[in-house]
Amino acid sequence: MAIASSGIGTADIETASAYDVERVRADFPLLRQTIEGQPVAYLDNAATTQKPQAVIDALVRFYTEDCSNIHRSVHRLGERATEQYEAARGKVRTFLNAASEREIVFVRGTTEGINLVAQSFRSRLAAGDEVLITGLEHHSNIVPWQLACEATGANLKVAPLNEKGEVDLDAYRGLLGSRTKITAFAHISNALGTVNPIEEMIRAAHAQGVPVLVDGAQAAPHLPLDVRALDCEFYAISGHKMYGPTGIGALYGKEKWLERLPPWQGGGDMIRSVTFEKTTYNELPYKFEAGTPNIAGTIGLGAACDYLQALGRERIARYEQTLLAYGTELLCGVPGLRMVGTAAEKAGVLSFTMAGVHPHDVGTVLDSLGVAVRAGHHCAQPVMDRFAIPATTRASLGLYNTRAELDRLAAGLRRVGEMFR
Ligand SMILES: *Cc1c(COP(=O)(O)O)cnc(C)c1O
Numbered sequence: 541m542a543i544a545s546s547g548i549g550t551a552d553i554e555t556a557s558a559y560d561v562e563r564v565r566a567d568f569p570l571l572r573q574t575i576e577g578q579p580v581a582y583l584d585n586a587a588t589t590q591k592p593q594a595v596i597d598a599l600v601r602f603y604t605e606d607c608s609n610i611h612r613s614v615h616r617l618g619e620r621a622t623e624q625y626e627a628a629r630g631k632v633r634t635f636l637n638a639a640s641e642r643e644i645v646f647v648r649g650t651t652e653g654i655n656l657v658a659q660s661f662r663s664r665l666a667a668g669d670e671v672l673i674t675g676l677e678h679h680s681n682i683v684p685w686q687l688a689c690e691a692t693g694a695n696l697k698v699a700p701l702n703e704k705g706e707v708d709l710d711a712y713r714g715l716l717g718s719r720t721k722i723t724a725f726a727h728i729s730n731a732l733g734t735v736n737p738i739e740e741m742i743r744a745a746h747a748q749g750v751p752v753l754v755d756g757a758q759a760a761p762h763l764p765l766d767v768r769a770l771d772c773e774f775y776a777i778s779g780h781k782m783y784g785p786t787g788i789g790a791l792y793g794k795e796k797w798l799e800r801l802p803p804w805q806g807g808g809d810m811i812r813s814v815t816f817e818k819t820t821y822n823e824l825p826y827k828f829e830a831g832t833p834n835i836a837g838t839i840g841l842g843a844a845c846d847y848l849q850a851l852g853r854e855r856i857a858r859y860e861q862t863l864l865a866y867g868t869e870l871l872c873g874v875p876g877l878r879m880v881g882t883a884a885e886k887a888g889v890l891s892f893t894m895a896g897v898h899p900h901d902v903g904t905v906l907d908s909l910g911v912a913v914r915a916g917h918h919c920a921q922p923v924m925d926r927f928a929i930p931a932t933t934r935a936s937l938g939l940y941n942t943r944a945e946l947d948r949l950a951a952g953l954r955r956v957g958e959m960f961r
Contacts, residue, residue: 559859564851565940567592578910581945586730586889586936587914588780589761591844595784598843602836610835611809611826625835628842629825632790635845636775637766642824643798645791646838650757651680653776653791654724656828657753658684660801665721667693672715672723672750675701675926676734679919681724681755694721701926705732705881712741716748723750727759731920731934732881733864733889735759742772751797757781761938762860762887764853773797779837783939784844788837791828798824805830856939860888863937863946870950876957880932888937891918894953897960899933905959906933909952911945 565571570590573580582590602624608617610625629641638644647653665671671685675698682696689696697720699712707725716723723745728735738754745752753774759765761782767775774797779788793801803810803821807830812820821827848856867890871877876895894902899915906913913935917924924930935949 559855561859561940561942565942567594567847568940569593569596571940575910575912576908578948581911581941581948583935583937583941583945583949584912584914585761585938585941586758586781586918586934588786589783589938590940591785591840592783592847594847595840595843599785599836599840602839607836609832621835624839624842625833628838628845631842631845635760635765635849636777636790636792637768638792639768640795643792643795645793645798645825645828646833647776647789647791647828648787648834649778649780649789650678650755650776651684651778653774653789654681654753654755655684656791656804657722657724657774657776657793657801658688659804661722662688662692663802665689665692665694668719669694669721670697670715670717670719671695672697672699672712672720674699674707674712674725674736676705676707676729676732676736676920676923677724677726678730678755678757679921681726681753682922685724698922699725701923704883705729705734705923705927706883706885707734707736707741709737709740709744713744716745716750718748720745720748720750722753724753724755726755726757728762728887729881729920729923730758730889730936731918731923731932732883732891733886733936734881734883735763735885735887737885738770738772742770746771758887758889761848761856763857767792779841779844782844783847785834785837785840788834788841790841795824798828803827803830807831809833851939860937860939863941863943864888864890866943867935867937867946867949870946871953874950874953874957877953880927880929888941890935890937891932892934893929893932894956894960897956899931901960902933902953902956905956906949906952909948909955911949911952913949 568590606620608621610622697715751773754772756775756777760777775792780786810830878893880891903915915933
């Protein structure tokens with residue numbers, strides 16, 4: 541599919557044409573690969589996604605034509621690199637609909653974005669204060685807060701999940717209070733696929749004057765996003781989960797909050813002036829970007845934003861919903877299979893157990909059939925504990941997956957059932 545990489549406005553381009561998944565697949569060179577004589581059925585998108593040619597080209601172009609360090613360069617390679625790096629910031633701003641590029645900080649990924657906020661927030665936490673998260677968080681939205689709490693004497697509070705893997709909203713509201721200094725939760729759970737009602741959760745937090753961080757790692761590839769409409773204080777995304785490169789992501793922060801928080805890493809580029817007596821910090825967003833960043837990755841992330849915008853995030857979401865419904869029905873017909881995570885609002889994640897078979901064995905048999913899934917706790921051990929299981933097998937969907945691939949998954953699972961009977 542020919543996706544223009546420039547001139548795309550704020551609105552996703554919606555065409556009347558049906559979603560042509562074969563044309564989309566042609567954009568992803570890795571998908572042409574065969575495993576055991578079959579085209580690879582890549583169903584591990586919640587761990588990382590494959591990259592379209594446009595993203596690969598952006599990386600190669602930077603290294604072959606424009607490679608240079610950014611900011612304060614007197615030569616034209618440096619100017620070109622800086623221009624492209626800052627243009628990528630504009631693309632991420634548009635992608636999230638942030639008010640200003642000053643609100644977009646480049647980081648290594650969602651993990652680093654959350655660590656930035658959790659670390660900087662220590663200056664605002666004291667003994668007895670509370671940080672509120674939920675029971676479905678990825679480890680990267682648990683551990684940074686535990687570290688902040690340990691360092692300050694604050695307490696970590698956790699809103700529980702119901703049997704379907706949804707956050708208990710009443711419990712969540714009940715845990716918000718005058719001691720709550722910040723709340724952080726996933727937009728979409730990587731382990732269960734649950735889409736949190738984040739608009740309601742943000743409103744509830746704001747009613748108590750509590751700032752909100754949203755872990756958007758799983759939402760960025762699946763949903764149209766608008767941080768201004770959401771009104772959250774912080775929103776973190778990872779490039780590699782949204783068809784962009786690894787090692788790059790972005791943290792959105794409301795300007796007022798980014799101004800308020802102290803820097804968390806010191807080094808080049810984040811300063812205005814340095815003497816041994818005193819250092820003054822650079823303006824936003826550079827205050828939070830110490831050292832030479834992942835320049836190529838940033839440009840690649842910009843290309844991934846362009847790609848998703850051009851394909852149309854509404855269309856992608858609609859297509860993935862039909863795939864999810866198809867896959868759910870198929871898998872529920874597999875003998876011995878139990879779905880884990882059955883929220884009313886779900887994104888493309890099929891997490892399950894098979895009676896009497898270890899998830900790793902399920903994954904290994906599927907791999908021998910050219911079907912790539914993940915087995916384990918998915919960096920969400922508390923979610924596994926909640927359902928009293930050590931692990932699940934997880935098939936996670938992306939914009940290039942097909943019904944035929946889900947048919948192969950289901951056939952493979954029937955085979956697993958027969959092998960281990
Ligand atoms: C992948 C993921 C993260 C961590 O992202 P990194 O890119 O590994 O930093 C955090 N939260 C969720 C929900 C994720 O899926």
